[in-house]
Amino acid sequence: MTTKKDRGRVITARGPVAPEKLGKVMMHEHLQSDCYDWKNKRLISEEKPDEARRQYLLKDAVPHLKVCREHGCLAYCDVTMPPWRGWPTLYAEVSAASGVQIIISTGFYREVELNTYWAKFPEEQIWPFVRSASVEELAEYCTREIVEGLHGTGIRAGAIKLGSSRPPLTPTERKAFHAGARAQKQTGVHITTHCTWLGSETSQLTILDDEGVDLNRVVVGHTALHLMNKDYRKTVIEWMKRGVNFLPTNLKVTKAASWLPLVEAIDAVFQAGLGDHLLLGLDSGYCSESGEFGPMKSLPLPPFAYMFTAVLPALRGLGLTAQEEEQILVINPRRILPVQ
Ligand SMILES: [Zn+2]
Numbered sequence: 592m593t594t595k596k597d598r599g600r601v602i603t604a605r606g607p608v609a610p611e612k613l614g615k616v617m618m619h620e621h622l623q624s625d626c627y628d629w630k631n632k633r634l635i636s637e638e639k640p641d642e643a644r645r646q647y648l649l650k651d652a653v654p655h656l657k658v659c660r661e662h663g664c665l666a667y668c669d670v671t672m673p674p675w676r677g678w679p680t681l682y683a684e685v686s687a688a689s690g691v692q693i694i695i696s697t698g699f700y701r702e703v704e705l706n707t708y709w710a711k712f713p714e715e716q717i718w719p720f721v722r723s724a725s726v727e728e729l730a731e732y733c734t735r736e737i738v739e740g741l742h743g744t745g746i747r748a749g750a751i752k753l754g755s756s757r758p759p760l761t762p763t764e765r766k767a768f769h770a771g772a773r774a775q776k777q778t779g780v781h782i783t784t785h786c787t788w789l790g791s792e793t794s795q796l797t798i799l800d801d802e803g804v805d806l807n808r809v810v811v812g813h814t815a816l817h818l819m820n821k822d823y824r825k826t827v828i829e830w831m832k833r834g835v836n837f838l839p840t841n842l843k844v845t846k847a848a849s850w851l852p853l854v855e856a857i858d859a860v861f862q863a864g865l866g867d868h869l870l871l872g873l874d875s876g877y878c879s880e881s882g883e884f885g886p887m888k889s890l891p892l893p894p895f896a897y898m899f900t901a902v903l904p905a906l907r908g909l910g911l912t913a914q915e916e917e918q919i920l921v922i923n924p925r926r927i928l929p930v931q
Pocket residue numbers: 619620621670874
């Protein structure tokens with residue numbers, strides 16, 4: 592199994608594309624993150640075609656992606672991992688209808704803490720397959736989705752998503768990181784992580800580094816706070832010097848001034864000559880994390896387009912420069928997304 596023929600190209604839902612064709616790229620969104628069936632009170636543990644869901648997302652999500660396209664965003668990285676993604680053909684259809692390329696992810700989510708979101712029982716904290724499978728089986732799963740495709744459709748994943756909660760990873764999260772690292776080395780796609788806690792970046796990166804992953808191929812996600820905390824920024828800068836990329840998300844700009852420390856942090860990173868290690872995402876889209884499937888409630892509407900109608904104008908108002916924006920949204924993704 593190899594991705595040699597894909598080198599230098601980005602694996603999207605509609606096939607490999609040249610990186611110059613991506614325009615601005617949002618690096619962390621979710622067209623469909625369907626984790627829990629609230630009616631029947633059960634964790635979703637299987638991906639299957641769903642006609643009602645397809646109709647709904649084609650009608651509701653495509654117009655928002657078209658607005659992104661009007662703002663020069665020609666691609667986004669979809670970081671939902673199995674078994675909560677949409678059926679593979681849905682991504683290809685939404686991409687064709689909107690004109691926005693979609694990079695699908697394989698990989699494994701974190702263990703959700705008990706009594707948060709939907710998780711009432713230990714068996715609901717993570718996809719049971721991740722608990723039961725070996726590192727080798729998990730690595731092979733990811734590699735197969737990147738090289739052969741998802742569910743026999745030939746539509747392939749172009750990124751690996753991994754996640755952990757608190758800085759000491761749980762044994763299952765640890766296993767997933769070892770597996771994702773091995774799949775990364777086999778395939779050359781980038782790894783993108785869920786990392787909300789200060790300190791988790793270091794425990795995640797230590798595993799990936801031990802496995803021999805080139806840290807330039809790693810994007811640590813949800814790290815606005817890591818950057819905004821002046822003391823903690825030193826740790827971020829140290830990892831950036833070793834190649835790691837950091838991705839702030841969830842920028843709710845209803846009180847725009849509260850993001851001034853982020854704009855200052857971005858500027859400090861550029862001053863340190865490390866601006867090529869920054870990316871941006873919203874973490875918007877559609878999910879069933881906190882209730883019936885629908886637009887995520889953690890950010891104001893509209894999904895996806897909020898980045899261009901609200902977030903970027905707000906950050907520019909706070910001093911983000913046009914050159915910084917170009918580097919973060921266009922130049923850096925163009926380097927990170929192609930298979931290496
Ligand atoms: Zn997310």
